[in-house]
Amino acid sequence: MNARTDAALRSLDAASPTLTSAELERASAALDRIVAMSPGPEHRAAPTSPRRPSRRRVLIPAAAATVALGWLLVPGLGGGGTAYASWSATPAAVSTRDLEAVKEACQDRLRSYVDDDSSPVHLDAGGATLALAERRGDYVALLYRWDNPDMSIPCLARNPVGSTDVDDIGMAAGGSSGPALKAPAMGYTQGAIAQFAGSQTASVTDGAVGDGVVGVTIHAGSLTVEATVHNGRYAAWWPGPAFVKGPAQPSGEGGPQPILTYDLTLDDGTTIPNAQPARPS
Amino acid sequence: MNTLTPEREACFRALYADTYGDVLRFVQRRVHPSHAEDVAADAFLVAWRRLDDAPRRSGDRRAWLFGIARNCLLNTRRGQERQSALAVRIAESAPPSSLAGTPDSDLVTARLDLASGWRRLSESDQEALALSVFEELTSPQAAQVLGITAAAYRLRLMRARRALRREVEVAGSPLSVHVQMETQS
Numbered sequence: 503m504n505a506r507t508d509a510a511l512r513s514l515d516a517a518s519p520t521l522t523s524a525e526l527e528r529a530s531a532a533l534d535r536i537v538a539m540s541p542g543p544e545h546r547a548a549p550t551s552p553r554r555p556s557r558r559r560v561l562i563p564a565a566a567a568t569v570a571l572g573w574l575l576v577p578g579l580g581g582g583g584t585a586y587a588s589w590s591a592t593p594a595a596v597s598t599r600d601l602e603a604v605k606e607a608c609q610d611r612l613r614s615y616v617d618d619d620s621s622p623v624h625l626d627a628g629g630a631t632l633a634l635a636e637r638r639g640d641y642v643a644l645l646y647r648w649d650n651p652d653m654s655i656p657c658l659a660r661n662p663v664g665s666t667d668v669d670d671i672g673m674a675a676g677g678s679s680g681p682a683l684k685a686p687a688m689g690y691t692q693g694a695i696a697q698f699a700g701s702q703t704a705s706v707t708d709g710a711v712g713d714g715v716v717g718v719t720i721h722a723g724s725l726t727v728e729a730t731v732h733n734g735r736y737a738a739w740w741p742g743p744a745f746v747k748g749p750a751q752p753s754g755e756g757g758p759q760p761i762l763t764y765d766l767t768l769d770d771g772t773t774i775p776n777a778q779p780a781r782p783s
Numbered sequence: 784m785n786t787l788t789p790e791r792e793a794c795f796r797a798l799y800a801d802t803y804g805d806v807l808r809f810v811q812r813r814v815h816p817s818h819a820e821d822v823a824a825d826a827f828l829v830a831w832r833r834l835d836d837a838p839r840r841s842g843d844r845r846a847w848l849f850g851i852a853r854n855c856l857l858n859t860r861r862g863q864e865r866q867s868a869l870a871v872r873i874a875e876s877a878p879p880s881s882l883a884g885t886p887d888s889d890l891v892t893a894r895l896d897l898a899s900g901w902r903r904l905s906e907s908d909q910e911a912l913a914l915s916v917f918e919e920l921t922s923p924q925a926a927q928v929l930g931i932t933a934a935a936y937r938l939r940l941m942r943a944r945r946a947l948r949r950e951v952e953v954a955g956s957p958l959s960v961h962v963q964m965e966t967q968s
Contacts, residue, residue, distance in 0.1 A: 504944065508916045514898055515917055516872040517808035525807070525820070532824040533799050536831050537792050615858070 586702060586741035588639025593730045593738070596635045596642050600661055604642045605632070607668035608657035612646060615655070615673055625653060625675075633708075634737055636730040637663070641670075645708055645737045653677035654694050656706045658739055672698050674706065685712035685780055688768055690736070692779035695760055697744045705744035707762065708737035709779070717767030795831055801841070802848055803827070805918075809849050812917060813856055813869045826852035846924035849914075853928060868906040871913040873898055900950035908943035915940055 521529065596604070613627045630646040633654075637643075640662045646655045654677055660670040676694020685691045693709035711718060711731055718729040718736040722744060729738035746759045766774040806826055810819045829851045830837065838844050856869055901909065914925035914936075926936035 507944075507947075510894070510897060511873070511901070511912070511916050514873040514894070514901070515808075515812070516874050517811040517917070521804055521807070528820060529799075529803050529807070529823075532820070532827070533796065533803075536799075536824070536828050537795060539828065539831070 589741050590638045592728045593636035596637045603666045604661050634732040650681040652682035654708050685710040687713040689780045695744045706739035716769045719765040721763045825855045846927045850928045868910045870906045871909040903950045908946045911939040911943040
């Protein structure tokens with residue numbers, strides 16, 4: 503009886519019985535990217551290894567295909583259909599009291615995220631710098647940064663103003679294995695882009711801005727978001743997608759295309775509409 | 784396994800070739816298809832770093848990789864959810880072409896009831912059944928994936944089977960119809 507029921511269930515299997523040629527191609531490319539990464543200090547290749555180290559290599563396979571960008575689709579964030587109803591396009595400052603509450607929760611999650619043996623991200627949580635913080639309604643976003651390797655981990659958490667309650671915490675990682683590159687004057691770099699696919703979509707991105715840039719406005723489809731800019735970096739999140747909606751595609755090379763465009767505001771008050779990101783050398 | 788580069792890389796490439804399809808299918812059953820390849824790549828990156836921990840036997844290696852992939856999926860969840868079970872998707876589509884157009888509508892209905900019953904199972908029941916039915920693991924291997932003992936897994940599997948039978952019968956089709964469906968399809 504069990505065997506026949508099992509066979510009937512197998513006819514309902516959601517997985518593809520065979521890999522398509524495109525999937526095989528992407529699997530082969532992913533394999534090459536994985537073995538190009540150091541497995542750890544005890545397994546480093548001998549000095550005679552013919553492999554030439556890449557200057558900028560992304561730590562997460564999902565993002566490895568792009569040089570400067572980390573594109574990541576992350577399942578499972580979003581507290582509910584109206585969770586982001588209080589979101590505002592313009593960021594607000596986070597009070598010291600609120601910041602302490604969110605920092606405690608995010609740092610706890612960060613340690614768990616980067617120290618977990620099964621995590622694809624291996625960083626020293628203690629070496630993270632809190633690059634910036636912003637509030638949009640009930641949600642606070644903190645951006646943790648490492649400059650070498652160039653990695654960003656945004657932490658998005660629900661924390662109503664004046665409350666010590668912190669929940670609905672989401673985290674994603676993106677970057678590269680090389681050192682961070684400075685953005686050119688009056689320019690910017692497009693950093694990691696993460697889209698959380700929970701009960702309500704949310705996206706977050708960050709990057710570097712060069713001298714003279716005081717504002718970054720991001721257009722994500724119908725949403726316009728004023729990013730927080732601080733000390734040479736910008737970050738923003740919004741309750742909507744970051745990628746073109748279409749047939750299921752993987753992240754990374756040949757994967758989903760961002761829908762984002764950027765306007766820069768310079769310190770002399772001029773704006774550069776639809777500014778193009780600087781590419782790393 | 785205790786190998787050094789480049790033997791280590793050759794060993795990993797062989798493991799990847801043998802198991803990538805199985806790991807991708809494991810993930811496809813548990814996450815939206817648009818994320819499956821990314822999660823599989825994350826899992827193999829972890830496996831690359833922990834290759835020395837890989838079991839020697841082929842079936843045990845699959846289970847080891849499934850456990851890593853499962854942890855990658857749980858890591859994306861929040862708080863207490865990280866420790867819980869993963870829902871397992873089943874096909875959303877209409878009955879297979881072998882049944883389409885046949886007069887035996889009972890079998891079509893039974894298939895839909897089976898799918899409906901599956902979706903009403905708890906994530907824990909779905910996971911226990913899937914490891915046996917879809918991933919075709921032995922009890923010790925499935926237990927390894929879940930991080931429990933083989934005895935605990937067998938108990939969980941038995942309860943999951945009972946729950947499925949109950950849910951399908953609530954939906955209206957005695958489970959015996961599924962047996963008939965299978966023998967005719």
